Amino acid sequence: MRHFEMDKLKARGGSVGQSKFHDSAVKQVCGSAKYVDDNPEPAGCLHAYPVLAPITRGVVKSIDTRKAEALAGVVRIFTASDVPGKLDIGPVFPGDILLTDNEIQYHNQPVLLVVAKSYDVARRAARMVEIECRSSEAVLDIKTAVEQQNWVRPPHSLQRGDAEAAIANAAHTLSGELHVGGQEHFYLEGQVAMTAPNEDGGMSVYCSTQHPTEVQHLVAKVLKQPFHFVTVETRRMGGAFGGKETQAAPWACLAALATYHLGCAVKLRLARADDFRLTGKRHPFYNHYRVGFNDDGLVEGVHIEVNGFCGYSPDLSDAIVDRAMFHADNAYYYPAAKIIGNRCKTNTMSHTAFRGFGGPQGMIVAELIMDDIAAALGKDPLDVRKANLYQPGRDVTPYHQTVEQHVMGDMIAQLERDADYRQRRAAIKQHNSNSPFIKKGLSMTPVKFGISFTVQHLNQAGALVHVYSDGSIHLNHGGTEMGQGLNTKVAQIVAHAFGVDFETVGITATRTDKVPNTSPTAASSGTDLNGMAALNAANTIKQRLVDFIAEYFGVEAESVEFNNNQVTYDNGQISFAELANLAYMKRISLSSTGYYATPKIHYDREKAEGRPFFYYAHGVALSEVEVDVLTGENTVTRVDILHDVGSSINPALDVGQIEGAFIQGMGWLTTEDLQWNDDGKLASFGPATYKIPAIGDTPAEFNVSLYDSANPETSVFRSKAVGEPPFMLCFSVWSAIRDAVSSITDYRYLPSIDTPATPERVLNAVNVSKAWLAKQTSNAEPESTHV
Missing domain, CATH: 3.30.365.10 (Aldehyde oxidase/xanthine dehydrogenase, molybdopterin binding domain)
Structure with a gap:
C-alpha cells in the first residue's frame, strides 16, 4: 500500500494551512x-421541566403534587419509580442520580419531572409541587471536607525522588496556599434536548451535547433498552466549554423517559437561572505547597497538595484532579516532588469538565511558586521561570514521562525580545515610583499542556x-x-x-x-x-x-x-x-x-508513572495591567502571546481559539466569582450576579502570534491541539496583578491573592501590603518577604 504524506505541505488544493471561515x-x-430549540417541534410535542429540592441536604418526607396536577395543561408528573432501568447515570463511577425520591444531596436536586402541553405550564407546575423534607447538616466548605476525609473518590499521589529530604536540605524554603475559584460555563445555548419516537420503534434524541455516544448509552440504560434503540444527533452547540460533556445527559434522559411512557415528542429546556443552579462548574480548588530552592531560585524539591471541590458525586472529578496533579509542574522541572490530589465531597451540584479539565487549577500552583521564590530572593520572576524550565537532562516529570520537545526557552526568548519585556519592566518600575494611585504590573508566564485523554480508552x-x-x-x-x-x-x-x-x-x-x-x-x-x-x-x-x-x-x-x-x-x-x-x-x-x-500513551495508576500524554502544546503570554489602589479595580492594558499550534491547519481558527481562551481564562481569574449562600443555595445564578468578560474588558492592545514549529509526533499534518492550552496563558494576568500590588512595597513584599482577583480581593491585598510597609518602616532593617 502506498504511504500518503502526513507532513505539511505542498500546494495541492484542500486548503490545509489556510485560513477558512468556520463552516457555520x-x-x-x-x-x-439551527440549534436544538430552533428546530420545528413535531405535532403534539410536549414540554418537560424538573421539580427541584428545596433543601441542601436531607431526606424527602412527603410530596404533594395535587396543585400541580390540577393546573390546566399538565399531562403527567414522573417520579423515580417510573424509570424502567437505571436511576444512576454516573458517566464513569456511580453517584449521579437522575431523580431522587429519598436522599437530597444538594440544593435544587431534581426530584420529579413535570410534563405539560407548553413550556410555561411545565415550569409553573414544577414550582407548585410541595416537598416536605427533613434537613441535615451540609458540607459546603472544602477545608471541612479535607479534615473529614470526605471523598468522592480515593486520593492519588505522584512521586519522584525524596521531596521531604530535598526540601529539608535546601538553602531556602517557602510555603503557601491558594484558594482557586470555580467558573460557570455560561454557554450561549443552554441545556436542551428533544426526544421523539421513530417509526421503527426506537427513539431519536436531538441534544446539545459534546458526547452523543454517552447520551445514547445513558438514555438506553435508563429505559432498559439496547443501545441501538437510541439514535442521538448533534449538529452544533452554541458553546459548551466542557459543560456539555456529561451535564447534557440528564436532560436528554428525562425527556426520553417522558417520550418512552407517553409515546410522543418531548422537549426539555432549562431556564438560564436553573441551568446555573443545576449544572456543574469548573472545580474550585484549595491548594498548598512547600518548596525548597537554592540561591539562584532553582527548585530542589516540592510538596504540593491539590484539593478539588467536587460536589456531591464523582462525575469526572477523578480524572480532573488527576490532570491537576499532572500539571502542577507546568513548564518546570522538579528534581524531587510529591504531589497529592484529593477529591472532596461537598453538598453542591457535581462539578465537571471545563476547558483545561483541572489543568489550570494545578498549573497555577507552579506559577505561585515561581513568583514567591522570585520575591523571596529579590529576583525578576521571569529569570526564575527561565532557570527552572524543562531542558535536556532535566526532563522527567513527576509522573515519569520524559519531556522530549524543548521549545519553551526559545519561545520565551522570542517573546521577551519582540514584546520588549526588559525595557517595559524598567519603565513600569519608574512609573510606579511616581504614581501613588495607579500601579502597573507586568508578568510573563509559560504553558506546557499535555494532549490526550488521561482515560486511555477515550483516545x-x-x-x-x-x-x-x-x-x-x-x-x-x-x-x-x-x-x-x-x-x-x-x-x-x-x-x-x-x-x-x-x-x-x-x-x-x-x-x-x-x-x-x-x-x-x-x-x-x-x-x-x-x-x-x-x-x-x-x-x-x-x-x-x-x-x-x-x-x-x-x-x-x-x-x-x-x-x-x-x-x-x-x-x-x-x-x-x-x-x-x-x-x-x-x-x-x-x-x-x-x-x-492515539499511539504511545499509557499510565500505570498503581505505580503512578507512564506516558499519559501523546505530546505537549506550549505557549507564552506577557500581560500588562493597571491596578487602582484606592478601589482594587484592575484593567488589562496589553497582552502579547506566542503560541505553539504545530503546523496550523487553519491559522484564523487557531488565533480565534487562542484569543477566546485567553479572555475566558482572564475572566476566571479576575471577575467570575461563584458564591453560595450559607444554606447551600447558589447566589450567583445569572449575569446580574456573575460577571463574564465583556468587550470592554478586552485588552486595548492584544497581539497573538503562532510559533513556527511542526509537531514532532505524527499528529494529523503535524498540527497541535489548540482548544485548551491557551486558556492557561491567563496566569500572566493574575501574576501581573500581584506584581502591581507588590510595587507598593517596592517589590519587597508579595501579597497572596486568591482567585478570582476581584476588586475586593485586590483591595484587601493592597491594604495588607500597606500594613506590612508601615510595620517595616518602624523597623531599622526591613525584611524582604512575601505571603
Missing part, C-alpha cells in the same frame, strides 16, 4: 444556524467518508461542533487528502448511527482524533482509486498524484469528478469508514 459562520451571523475516533459519482464528498465524524471550528478543520483535511477544493466537502450532523462508540469532543483532541480518523477513511478510498488508475490506464501507482481537483499520472490527467464517475461505473467502492487510536 455565515449562518450564525445571519441567524439561520480513539471514527469517521465516515463517501465520494459521490460527481466528485462531491460527504463527511461525517464522531466529533461535535461547539463553535471551535472542528468541522471546518476536518473538512480541510479530507479535501487536502483528495487534492480538491474545500467546498467539495459537505459536512453533516454528528449521529450515533453513522459513527458509533465515539469519545467526547474534549481534551483538546477533537481535530487530533477525528481529523486523523477522517484522513484514514479518505486515504482508504484514495488507495482504491490509485490502484484502479494503475490498472485501468496501465501506469505505475507511484506516478499518481491528486492536486488542485485533478488526478495526474504518467502521460495523462483526469479531473477528480471524472475519476469518481469512472470508478463508480467500474464498480470501485467510494465509501469508507476510518478509525484512529
Whole structure:
C-alpha cells in the first residue's frame, strides 16, 4: 500500500494551512444556524421541566403534587419509580442520580419531572409541587471536607525522588496556599434536548451535547433498552466549554423517559437561572505547597497538595484532579516532588469538565511558586521561570514521562525580545515610583499542556467518508461542533487528502448511527482524533482509486498524484469528478469508514508513572495591567502571546481559539466569582450576579502570534491541539496583578491573592501590603518577604 504524506505541505488544493471561515459562520451571523430549540417541534410535542429540592441536604418526607396536577395543561408528573432501568447515570463511577425520591444531596436536586402541553405550564407546575423534607447538616466548605476525609473518590499521589529530604536540605524554603475559584460555563445555548419516537420503534434524541455516544448509552440504560434503540444527533452547540460533556445527559434522559411512557415528542429546556443552579462548574480548588530552592531560585524539591471541590458525586472529578496533579509542574522541572490530589465531597451540584479539565487549577500552583521564590530572593520572576524550565537532562516529570520537545526557552526568548519585556519592566518600575494611585504590573508566564485523554480508552475516533459519482464528498465524524471550528478543520483535511477544493466537502450532523462508540469532543483532541480518523477513511478510498488508475490506464501507482481537483499520472490527467464517475461505473467502492487510536500513551495508576500524554502544546503570554489602589479595580492594558499550534491547519481558527481562551481564562481569574449562600443555595445564578468578560474588558492592545514549529509526533499534518492550552496563558494576568500590588512595597513584599482577583480581593491585598510597609518602616532593617 502506498504511504500518503502526513507532513505539511505542498500546494495541492484542500486548503490545509489556510485560513477558512468556520463552516457555520455565515449562518450564525445571519441567524439561520439551527440549534436544538430552533428546530420545528413535531405535532403534539410536549414540554418537560424538573421539580427541584428545596433543601441542601436531607431526606424527602412527603410530596404533594395535587396543585400541580390540577393546573390546566399538565399531562403527567414522573417520579423515580417510573424509570424502567437505571436511576444512576454516573458517566464513569456511580453517584449521579437522575431523580431522587429519598436522599437530597444538594440544593435544587431534581426530584420529579413535570410534563405539560407548553413550556410555561411545565415550569409553573414544577414550582407548585410541595416537598416536605427533613434537613441535615451540609458540607459546603472544602477545608471541612479535607479534615473529614470526605471523598468522592480515593486520593492519588505522584512521586519522584525524596521531596521531604530535598526540601529539608535546601538553602531556602517557602510555603503557601491558594484558594482557586470555580467558573460557570455560561454557554450561549443552554441545556436542551428533544426526544421523539421513530417509526421503527426506537427513539431519536436531538441534544446539545459534546458526547452523543454517552447520551445514547445513558438514555438506553435508563429505559432498559439496547443501545441501538437510541439514535442521538448533534449538529452544533452554541458553546459548551466542557459543560456539555456529561451535564447534557440528564436532560436528554428525562425527556426520553417522558417520550418512552407517553409515546410522543418531548422537549426539555432549562431556564438560564436553573441551568446555573443545576449544572456543574469548573472545580474550585484549595491548594498548598512547600518548596525548597537554592540561591539562584532553582527548585530542589516540592510538596504540593491539590484539593478539588467536587460536589456531591464523582462525575469526572477523578480524572480532573488527576490532570491537576499532572500539571502542577507546568513548564518546570522538579528534581524531587510529591504531589497529592484529593477529591472532596461537598453538598453542591457535581462539578465537571471545563476547558483545561483541572489543568489550570494545578498549573497555577507552579506559577505561585515561581513568583514567591522570585520575591523571596529579590529576583525578576521571569529569570526564575527561565532557570527552572524543562531542558535536556532535566526532563522527567513527576509522573515519569520524559519531556522530549524543548521549545519553551526559545519561545520565551522570542517573546521577551519582540514584546520588549526588559525595557517595559524598567519603565513600569519608574512609573510606579511616581504614581501613588495607579500601579502597573507586568508578568510573563509559560504553558506546557499535555494532549490526550488521561482515560486511555477515550483516545480513539471514527469517521465516515463517501465520494459521490460527481466528485462531491460527504463527511461525517464522531466529533461535535461547539463553535471551535472542528468541522471546518476536518473538512480541510479530507479535501487536502483528495487534492480538491474545500467546498467539495459537505459536512453533516454528528449521529450515533453513522459513527458509533465515539469519545467526547474534549481534551483538546477533537481535530487530533477525528481529523486523523477522517484522513484514514479518505486515504482508504484514495488507495482504491490509485490502484484502479494503475490498472485501468496501465501506469505505475507511484506516478499518481491528486492536486488542485485533478488526478495526474504518467502521460495523462483526469479531473477528480471524472475519476469518481469512472470508478463508480467500474464498480470501485467510494465509501469508507476510518478509525484512529492515539499511539504511545499509557499510565500505570498503581505505580503512578507512564506516558499519559501523546505530546505537549506550549505557549507564552506577557500581560500588562493597571491596578487602582484606592478601589482594587484592575484593567488589562496589553497582552502579547506566542503560541505553539504545530503546523496550523487553519491559522484564523487557531488565533480565534487562542484569543477566546485567553479572555475566558482572564475572566476566571479576575471577575467570575461563584458564591453560595450559607444554606447551600447558589447566589450567583445569572449575569446580574456573575460577571463574564465583556468587550470592554478586552485588552486595548492584544497581539497573538503562532510559533513556527511542526509537531514532532505524527499528529494529523503535524498540527497541535489548540482548544485548551491557551486558556492557561491567563496566569500572566493574575501574576501581573500581584506584581502591581507588590510595587507598593517596592517589590519587597508579595501579597497572596486568591482567585478570582476581584476588586475586593485586590483591595484587601493592597491594604495588607500597606500594613506590612508601615510595620517595616518602624523597623531599622526591613525584611524582604512575601505571603
